[in-house]
Amino acid sequence: MGDDSATGLLANYDPQGFFCEMLGMPDRPATFTAAIWERIGQLGLHELRARARDAELELYNFGITFTVYSQKDAIDRILPFDVIPRVISPEDWRTIEDGVSQRVAAINLFLWDVYHDQRILDDGVVPRDLVLGNKTYRPEMCGLDVPFGTYVHINGTDLIRGDDGRIVVLEDNARSPSGVSYVVENRHLMQRAFPDLMANIGIKPVSNYGQKLHEALAEIAPAGVLDPQVVLLSPGTYNSAYFEHIFLAREMGVPLVEGSDLVVENDRVYMRTIAGLEPVHVVYRRINDDFLDPLAFNPDSMLGAAGLFEAYRKGTVALANAVGTGVADDKAVYAYIPRIIKYYLDQDAILPNVETKICREPEGLKYTLDHLDELVVKPVGESGGYGITVGPRASSKEIEACRDLLLADPANYISQPMINLSVSPTLVDEGIGPRHVDLRPFAVTGKSTWVLPGGLSRVALTKGSIIVNSSQGGGSKDTWVLE
Amino acid sequence: MSNLLARYAEATFWMARYTERAENLARILDVNETFSRDTRGGQNWRSVLQLYDDEASFFAHNQEATAAAVIRFYVLDLENPGSILSVVRAARQNARTLRPLISTEMWIHLNMFYNRLRALTEEDVSEHRLARLCGFIKEGCQTHSGITEGTFYRDAGWYFYQLGCNLERADQTTRLLDVKYHLLLPSVAEVGSPFDVSQWNALLRSASAYHAFRRVHPSGMTPAAVAGFLLFHQSFPRSVAGCITAFDAMLDALIARYGLTGGGEVAAEVDRLRAALSEDQIDDIISRGLHEYIDGVQIKLVAITEELAQAFFGLEAAGASSSAEASTEA
Numbered sequence: 145m146g147d148d149s150a151t152g153l154l155a156n157y158d159p160q161g162f163f164c165e166m167l168g169m170p171d172r173p174a175t176f177t178a179a180i181w182e183r184i185g186q187l188g189l190h191e192l193r194a195r196a197r198d199a200e201l202e203l204y205n206f207g208i209t210f211t212v213y214s215q216k217d218a219i220d221r222i223l224p225f226d227v228i229p230r231v232i233s234p235e236d237w238r239t240i241e242d243g244v245s246q247r248v249a250a251i252n253l254f255l256w257d258v259y260h261d262q263r264i265l266d267d268g269v270v271p272r273d274l275v276l277g278n279k280t281y282r283p284e285m286c287g288l289d290v291p292f293g294t295y296v297h298i299n300g301t302d303l304i305r306g307d308d309g310r311i312v313v314l315e316d317n318a319r320s321p322s323g324v325s326y327v328v329e330n331r332h333l334m335q336r337a338f339p340d341l342m343a344n345i346g347i348k349p350v351s352n353y354g355q356k357l358h359e360a361l362a363e364i365a366p367a368g369v370l371d372p373q374v375v376l377l378s379p380g381t382y383n384s385a386y387f388e389h390i391f392l393a394r395e396m397g398v399p400l401v402e403g404s405d406l407v408v409e410n411d412r413v414y415m416r417t418i419a420g421l422e423p424v425h426v427v428y429r430r431i432n433d434d435f436l437d438p439l440a441f442n443p444d445s446m447l448g449a450a451g452l453f454e455a456y457r458k459g460t461v462a463l464a465n466a467v468g469t470g471v472a473d474d475k476a477v478y479a480y481i482p483r484i485i486k487y488y489l490d491q492d493a494i495l496p497n498v499e500t501k502i503c504r505e506p507e508g509l510k511y512t513l514d515h516l517d518e519l520v521v522k523p524v525g526e527s528g529g530y531g532i533t534v535g536p537r538a539s540s541k542e543i544e545a546c547r548d549l550l551l552a553d554p555a556n557y558i559s560q561p562m563i564n565l566s567v568s569p570t571l572v573d574e575g576i577g578p579r580h581v582d583l584r585p586f587a588v589t590g591k592s593t594w595v596l597p598g599g600l601s602r603v604a605l606t607k608g609s610i611i612v613n614s615s616q617g618g619g620s621k622d623t624w625v626l627e
Numbered sequence: 628m629s630n631l632l633a634r635y636a637e638a639t640f641w642m643a644r645y646t647e648r649a650e651n652l653a654r655i656l657d658v659n660e661t662f663s664r665d666t667r668g669g670q671n672w673r674s675v676l677q678l679y680d681d682e683a684s685f686f687a688h689n690q691e692a693t694a695a696a697v698i699r700f701y702v703l704d705l706e707n708p709g710s711i712l713s714v715v716r717a718a719r720q721n722a723r724t725l726r727p728l729i730s731t732e733m734w735i736h737l738n739m740f741y742n743r744l745r746a747l748t749e750e751d752v753s754e755h756r757l758a759r760l761c762g763f764i765k766e767g768c769q770t771h772s773g774i775t776e777g778t779f780y781r782d783a784g785w786y787f788y789q790l791g792c793n794l795e796r797a798d799q800t801t802r803l804l805d806v807k808y809h810l811l812l813p814s815v816a817e818v819g820s821p822f823d824v825s826q827w828n829a830l831l832r833s834a835s836a837y838h839a840f841r842r843v844h845p846s847g848m849t850p851a852a853v854a855g856f857l858l859f860h861q862s863f864p865r866s867v868a869g870c871i872t873a874f875d876a877m878l879d880a881l882i883a884r885y886g887l888t889g890g891g892e893v894a895a896e897v898d899r900l901r902a903a904l905s906e907d908q909i910d911d912i913i914s915r916g917l918h919e920y921i922d923g924v925q926i927k928l929v930a931i932t933e934e935l936a937q938a939f940f941g942l943e944a945a946g947a948s949s950s951a952e953a954s955t956e957a
Contacts, residue, residue, distance in 0.1 A: 206734075373629055399629060417632055418885065422629055
């Protein structure tokens, strides 16, 4: 960084020892962000705040909101938007792009295998009961072939960066990952509010997501259908992600349907139009497996369409994502993903996992028990977030309670070291301060995989917090992948 | 391109109706305020309640039909599904359903309009500010129409929008005429008096019809001429006959352009109403009772809506239809 960029505003910025997405580490300063950082300094705090206010107002008027339900009322809230972009270098992006593609490829091979030959289970690479006993495993999918072997057409990979600057995978989202609408809308917002900041920087575009998605979805249409009718199936206007459903339907130019719009007759899916029933060939569904079809799954579901799954089995309609992908983004299966990559692709994982000890394995259990005060211990059961013991912050009593639980049912636990999430300069009350961020890139797969440059950067707006979820004070940033 | 989803057709139709309804409600409150400002016309707020058949629900929560209470009931009261706030909320809810279909500008405007209405305080809706408030609401609704005209893609959705707009406008014009009927009740003897004429004058103005009426009738103003103008004059865009003619043309074009097989029953129902409107004579109507005649027209408008829903709103599966209706009309 040149001296002239160190205006008062930027000079006061202190990443407090964390890896900074804008500045890197003191011993390894990032140079690729220099021009952007300097321009932010030139804008000044007053101007940044004024434009941030305009941007928030625009989001509100635009109705880019998610819905928060209280007992009495449904409140549309905007996802707080931070105007200082998170910037990714071309080198880091290559790693992320390759790593995500590799992961998606392995996950699809894994899903094909567990719903067909189950070689990976026979070979003991992944414990059989972990897969077959998993609630998200769908025996109904056994023997069913999906086009190109693609089960996960839309995938979101949650990435974080630790103090050492390495990017690691925190979680896979292979069912119905959301957030991509914010990626595109945040970019549009920045283009309107900060044309001067973006000029001549060379940022990879994100606005073709809808086109790419439609291409992939058209590719998986039943054989012989030349001009497939794609629809987006939403639970409806009361769903908290309804804005995103609108966004996707608009960007693809396809109807946004609800379950009541669909009719299945003779194992074919139709939608009700003003001219009667018209055929549907591909359904991008933003409804969980359970609610997709009351005849096949949860009989109480009002959201899906009766008979949809049988039509899917008969191959007259394609579903994205496929049914039964939850078994691949399960917390316990996550720990095996590096081995799954090795098994199918004979490659090392390009993006490593957070180092995870699997307590069902004796070595993992022993290590975990020996280092309880340093580790985060997580139950793998479906109720994520509950029962987590954060060793460095736990009392000795809590540590001992955790030890008892581990010994009683080791298979229900994994352990990971504490990771310090990287920070990104963020406009906050005191000026520009460091706030922790993560990143969720989105991969779209039909015949092949395409990764949207960047992804959703979520930021924990509360000082010191590492919780980036929108329900708990999280916001988002535009994410710039430099050319 | 696929045909319009039945649910979208329904939501478009109702989005148009609700914004049109909000505009006309503002017109009716406005004209009623003008009437009641006159000492001889005081205490007439009850007539608005009668107009919309709302006496029972109003008096369930209110002691007396004061100006403040009635205005509050029709502007801000979310418990009243017919209040301007409720109606604009319903329009916005339909617009939200239609986000994949309508232009972004249509959505942003309705969203902002609703948020502004929601921010209104009791003070903002007090009687002395009513004229300004009604002006703001009319302008909001007209902006919506203008944005729609200028940006809404001309597929089947556009036709359903026009159908909703014209049907609601016809219905509301009959209600506007009915205000005058209710007000006249206690003073039938005064028909044609200067006071009566000034009320008809105000009525015309509230429908933005005064100037058009004057061009057709350069001198004089009889109740029959005003009522006849608002009911039958083809060239006036808010007259009942004008709206029904436009509705009829839109319906024919919709069916022809999209090769729709349904809709015959709606067309038949519209034809019957059109025939009646072209044959009926205003003098006969007044002597037999304007209110009764208007009631009859309103019943036919309801029948047209029902047939339209049967034909195009995907009601063939009984289970789905009731919930769809509830969600779009609530």
